[in-house]
Amino acid sequence: ETVLTQSPEFQSVTPKEKVTITCRASQNIGNSLHWYQQKPHQSPKVLIKYASQSFSGVPSRFSGSGSGTDFTLTINSLEAEDAATYYCHQSSTLPRTFGQGTKLEIK
């Protein structure tokens, strides 16, 4: 099983700050790594597909990078509406797996 380890698990940040969330895979998954945002009482929404592909309708301040085992989600100029939990997810190996989540709190 491919274990995805996200860091940090919690971060308190101020608006306009730049945020970086990392996701490390326990084995090489190529670029089959996706990022989601989940707000309370809502379903997850994709932000980035295949490590770095932006998704239609997602603000340009969200970007992704990485390949192999190390991946990064970057949020430039954080906005108050970005308060949420962020998850990475791999679709390279079975079983599919998710990271444990990173909760972003806006100060």
Add this chain to the structure above:
Amino acid sequence: EVQLLESGGGMVQPGGSLRLSCAASGFTFSSYPMNWVRQAPGKGLEWVSLISGSGSSKYYADSVKGRFTISRDNSKNTLYLQTNSLRAEDTAVYYCAKGDSSDYWGQGTLVTVSS
């Protein structure tokens, strides 16, 4: 516009069964694999099952293997999850999600297993 609408959740006693459905629209359903993902109260996301576009290939998490069955009816644009021998630890919101990258999700359906 892609839409996924889950139904079939509810409260059931341990050992019981439920059939979850996911009605899809806005895309060529048969062209995409589909996933079921669940989220226990206050917890993270857990992948449950995957089915290929044709329905010929099916995969399961170890936690549900032998108890849950994924299927699809491409003529009805509908995905299913038959859940049997339910346990308290199966209590969760169950989501269906489109494609390998799970780029669209439904609103979820709540399954509560309790006596």
